[in-house]
Amino acid sequence: MKAVRYHEHGGTDVLELEEVDRPEPDAGEVRVEIAAAGINPVDTYFREGSYAPESLPWIPGSDFAGTVEAVGDDVTEFQPSDRVFGTGLGKDVPGTCAEYAVSPTDRIAILPEGTSFEVGAALGVPAVTAWRSLIDHADLEPAERCLVHGGSGGVGHAAVQIAAATGADVTTTASPEYHDRLESLGADATVDYARDDLEDAVVEAGSPDVILDHRLDDYLQFDADVAKQGTRVVGIGNTVPEAGFSNVPAARSKELRIHLISMFNTPDISAVLRRVAKLLSAGKLSAEIARTYDLEDVDSAHEDVLSESFFGKLVVTP
Ligand SMILES: NC(=O)c1ccc[n+]([C@@H]2O[C@H](COP(=O)([O-])OP(=O)(O)OC[C@H]3O[C@@H](n4cnc5c(N)ncnc54)[C@H](OP(=O)(O)O)[C@@H]3O)[C@@H](O)[C@H]2O)c1
Numbered sequence: 001m002k003a004v005r006y007h008e009h010g011g012t013d014v015l016e017l018e019e020v021d022r023p024e025p026d027a028g029e030v031r032v033e034i035a036a037a038g039i040n041p042v043d044t045y046f047r048e049g050s051y052a053p054e055s056l057p058w059i060p061g062s063d064f065a066g067t068v069e070a071v072g073d074d075v076t077e078f079q080p081s082d083r084v085f086g087t088g089l090g091k092d093v094p095g096t097c098a099e100y101a102v103s104p105t106d107r108i109a110i111l112p113e114g115t116s117f118e119v120g121a122a123l124g125v126p127a128v129t130a131w132r133s134l135i136d137h138a139d140l141e142p143a144e145r146c147l148v149h150g151g152s153g154g155v156g157h158a159a160v161q162i163a164a165a166t167g168a169d170v171t172t173t174a175s176p177e178y179h180d181r182l183e184s185l186g187a188d189a190t191v192d193y194a195r196d197d198l199e200d201a202v203v204e205a206g207s208p209d210v211i212l213d214h215r216l217d218d219y220l221q222f223d224a225d226v227a228k229q230g231t232r233v234v235g236i237g238n239t240v241p242e243a244g245f246s247n248v249p250a251a252r253s254k255e256l257r258i259h260l261i262s263m264f265n266t267p268d269i270s271a272v273l274r275r276v277a278k279l280l281s282a283g284k285l286s287a288e289i290a291r292t293y294d295l296e297d298v299d300s301a302h303e304d305v306l307s308e309s310f311f312g313k314l315v316v317t318p
Pocket residue numbers: 040041042125126129149150151152153154155156173174175193214215235236237238261262263264305306308309310312
């Protein structure tokens with residue numbers, strides 16, 4: 001099969017399109033013919049080596065959607081020809097930028113009829129991260145106010161929809177060109193993150209009970225400033241990998257309840273994906289596909305995911 005691999009850590013030039021053996025599913029695994037693979041910032045961290053994958057050479061990519069093509073010995077819940085989507089590959093098992101990938105069954109779910117493979121592949125890391133942040137960690141309740149920083153990104157646009165689906169009031173920050181689309185996805189208030197009076201604008205919409213923060217080193221002070229006493233803040237990312245927290249006193253005085261999470265620690269990815277599938281079926285969640293790439297162009301997708309502005313997701317279609 002064709003697969004993108006890297007033999008050493010480095011820039012996008014380490015990515016090579018190669019012919020490799022098709023992987024065989026063990027017990028508890030399925031082999032999926034990949035129709036689409038979502039690209040995430042974390043794919044680039046594994047490639048660069050700031051997060052270490054299991055071994056080298058390595059196939060990048062966490063997220064995927066496609067058709068089950070073979071099942072391992074004791075697999076009863078999935079069968080060949082099932083349409084599935086999944087996430088959590090590319091770290092301890094080879095990734096999804098390939099014609100086929102093998103996934104443990106506890107990292108996949110059935111893709112609802114009517115949902116495209118591209119949309120399924122775009123939702124893995126983003127929707128599971130948003131669910132784990134807002135529902136599992138922050139315990140977001142109906143009618144609470146939820147602030148989603150960076151609503152136009154992969155995680156952000158999934159989080160806006162999931163927060164809205166819980167019945168929360170959603171404020172999100174994004175570039176002005178994306179505000180209309182975010183409102184159509186359920187945001188009640190949209191604010192340009194570049195505004196000088198960002199803090200006033202967010203507070204005017206309502207001090208948040210829950211904050212999803214993808215740039216914690218930039219925004220922890222801001223979070224403390226706009227928060228109520230005891231606001232739950234879920235931190236999923238930093239702009240500077242080694243950044244520490246210089247704003248702890250402000251966070252402490254508001255008694256922020258800070259959760260730092262990693263999607264890869266989700267105990268039962270499949271259970272979250274099944275709930276994501278329910279939202280998809282109910283028309284309460286989708287993914288915006290900003291751009292698709294061929295396998296040959298995964299290097300461009302890795303460049304673009306960190307450097308370009310886009311609404312939603314970048315997806316590879318092998
Ligand atoms: N901990 C976890 O498990 C986990 C899981 C998923 C993601 N993450 C991390 O979360 C971050 C976001 O991931 P993603 O997949 O959503 O990335 P993405 O699709 O690239 O989105 C990033 C978003 O940030 C926005 N942004 C840029 N500058 C901003 C600013 N100053 N203030 C607010 N927003 C700003 C971008 O908007 P523009 O287009 O206007 O620049 C874009 O919408 C990454 O650092 C990723 O590594 C962590």
